[in-house]
Amino acid sequence: MNLHFIAIGGSAMHNLALALLQKGYQITGSDDTIFQPSKSRLEKKGLLPPAFGWFPEKITSNLDAVILGMHAKADNPELLKAKELGVKIFSYPEFLYEQSKDKTRVVIGGSHGKTTITSMILHVLNYHEIDVDYMVGAQLEGFETMVKLTSENEFIVLEGDEYLSSPIDLRPKFHLYKPNIALLSGISWDHINVFPTFENYVEQFSIFTNSLINGGIMVYNEEDEIVKQVVETSERPIKKYPYRTPDFKIVNGTTFIETPEGEMPLEFFGKHNLQNMAGAKWVCQNMGVGEDEFYEAIATFKGASKRLEKIAESKSTVVFKDFAHSPSKVEATTKAVKNQYQERTVLACLELHTYSSLNADFLKEYQSALDSADMAVVFYSPHAVEIKKLEKVTKQQIKDAFNREDLIIYTNPDEFKSFLFSQNFNNTALLLMSSGNYGGLDFDKFKEIVV
Known part of the structure; x- marks a missing residue:
C-alpha cells in the first residue's frame, strides 16, 4: 500500500x-x-x-x-x-482496526494504568517468546517500536485510549477496536475539554464495554465502583472476569506477593501497580499463558517508561519520575511511594500541565491528592494557562483545591529548580509527577547529585 x-x-x-x-x-x-x-x-x-x-x-x-x-x-x-x-482517509485507530480485523484483538482501557498493564502483558508474552502485534503508549525495554503489525500474528494487544480519534472523527479511539478480549482498569473523570460532565465521560466506557464482540471477554477492576457498575450492568453477551489487588507485604523496601509457589519479590511496587498486575494476569491467562508462567515472567518486570520510573538512587535517596497528572493517578502514586518508603521523607512535586489540571473548575478534584507526601510542591506555568485560553488560576485557588495549607507553589521554572536543587535529599524519596518537564528541568542532573 x-x-x-x-x-x-x-x-x-x-x-x-x-x-x-x-x-x-x-x-x-x-x-x-x-x-x-x-x-x-x-x-x-x-x-x-x-x-x-x-x-x-x-x-x-x-x-x-x-x-x-x-x-x-x-x-x-x-x-x-x-x-x-x-x-480514503483513516484516523489512527481506524487504520489499526483495518490492520487487525482478522486477528484476536486485546484492548486495555481505563482512565489510568493502561500503559502499565499493556506493558506487563507484552513483557510476559515477550519473556515466553510469544510473538504478537501491539500498540502501546510508551517505549518498552526490549521492544524497538511502540507499534508492531504483521500479517501472520494471531493476537494484537492495543492500548485503548478514550481520547478523540482525529480532527474529523470525534469518537474516542477505543470505540473503534471491537475487542475480543478487553480490560477496564478504572474510571476517573479526565479530558474535561472533550467530556464536560462526569456522566458523559463514564458513558464512553459503557460504549466501550458494549463494543466487545458477542461472546468476548471483559476483565475488570471490581475495586473501582464505577467500573464495576459499568461492566456488571452491561447486557452485552460477554464473559466477565473481575480482579482485585492481591495480598502483598513490604519488607526492607521490597514488595512481596503470594503465589502458588510461595512468596515472590517484585521489581515494582504500589497498590495500583499490583492491581494492574492482577488484571494483566487474567488477560495473559485468556491468551494461553499459565499462572505459573505469568509469575515467572512478571518477576523480571521493572515498569513502563515514565511510570514510577526510578531515575536515581543512593543508599539514602531515591528519585522517581512519573507521568501521573490526573487526580486519581497523583493520589495513588504518592501513596505508593510513601507506603514503600515509610521511614523516609517523601517530597512530592506535581506539575499542573494538562487542560484539565489547569481548569479552575476541575482543580477541586485534586483535594487530598498529595496528602501522603511529607512535603508537597505544585508547579504550573501561567503562560500555559494563557496558551490554553483558560481563566487565570491563583496560588490561593490551588492551595484551597488541594486542601493543604503547607503546599509550596511555584510558577517560575528557575525558582522551582533553585528550590529543588537546594534541598538536602538525605533519607528522602523524591517524586516528580508531570506529563511535561517543569519548564525545562534536567532530569539527568539527579544522577549527579544523588550518589
Whole structure:
C-alpha cells in the first residue's frame, strides 16, 4: 500500500509509520514541526519530511489512503486535498482496526494504568517468546517500536485510549477496536475539554464495554465502583472476569506477593501497580499463558517508561519520575511511594500541565491528592494557562483545591529548580509527577547529585 501520514511526527503516528514501513508499505508524511525522539527515528528510516509544513501537492490519486493525526486541524490543506480527490482517509485507530480485523484483538482501557498493564502483558508474552502485534503508549525495554503489525500474528494487544480519534472523527479511539478480549482498569473523570460532565465521560466506557464482540471477554477492576457498575450492568453477551489487588507485604523496601509457589519479590511496587498486575494476569491467562508462567515472567518486570520510573538512587535517596497528572493517578502514586518508603521523607512535586489540571473548575478534584507526601510542591506555568485560553488560576485557588495549607507553589521554572536543587535529599524519596518537564528541568542532573 502507498500511504501518506498527515502529522507524522506524533508519538503514536511516527511509530505506526515505522511499523508499516517494516511491513513493506510505501510511506510518506508531513508535519509542521517534529520533536525528538520522533525526528531522529524517522530520519534513520528515511521518513523524515524534507521540509516542515503542509504540502497539498503530496496528495495525489496514486495514494491508497491518508492517515490523519490529531495534531492536524480540520482545515489542513493536505486533508482538504485528500477530500477533494476522494482519497480514503483513516484516523489512527481506524487504520489499526483495518490492520487487525482478522486477528484476536486485546484492548486495555481505563482512565489510568493502561500503559502499565499493556506493558506487563507484552513483557510476559515477550519473556515466553510469544510473538504478537501491539500498540502501546510508551517505549518498552526490549521492544524497538511502540507499534508492531504483521500479517501472520494471531493476537494484537492495543492500548485503548478514550481520547478523540482525529480532527474529523470525534469518537474516542477505543470505540473503534471491537475487542475480543478487553480490560477496564478504572474510571476517573479526565479530558474535561472533550467530556464536560462526569456522566458523559463514564458513558464512553459503557460504549466501550458494549463494543466487545458477542461472546468476548471483559476483565475488570471490581475495586473501582464505577467500573464495576459499568461492566456488571452491561447486557452485552460477554464473559466477565473481575480482579482485585492481591495480598502483598513490604519488607526492607521490597514488595512481596503470594503465589502458588510461595512468596515472590517484585521489581515494582504500589497498590495500583499490583492491581494492574492482577488484571494483566487474567488477560495473559485468556491468551494461553499459565499462572505459573505469568509469575515467572512478571518477576523480571521493572515498569513502563515514565511510570514510577526510578531515575536515581543512593543508599539514602531515591528519585522517581512519573507521568501521573490526573487526580486519581497523583493520589495513588504518592501513596505508593510513601507506603514503600515509610521511614523516609517523601517530597512530592506535581506539575499542573494538562487542560484539565489547569481548569479552575476541575482543580477541586485534586483535594487530598498529595496528602501522603511529607512535603508537597505544585508547579504550573501561567503562560500555559494563557496558551490554553483558560481563566487565570491563583496560588490561593490551588492551595484551597488541594486542601493543604503547607503546599509550596511555584510558577517560575528557575525558582522551582533553585528550590529543588537546594534541598538536602538525605533519607528522602523524591517524586516528580508531570506529563511535561517543569519548564525545562534536567532530569539527568539527579544522577549527579544523588550518589
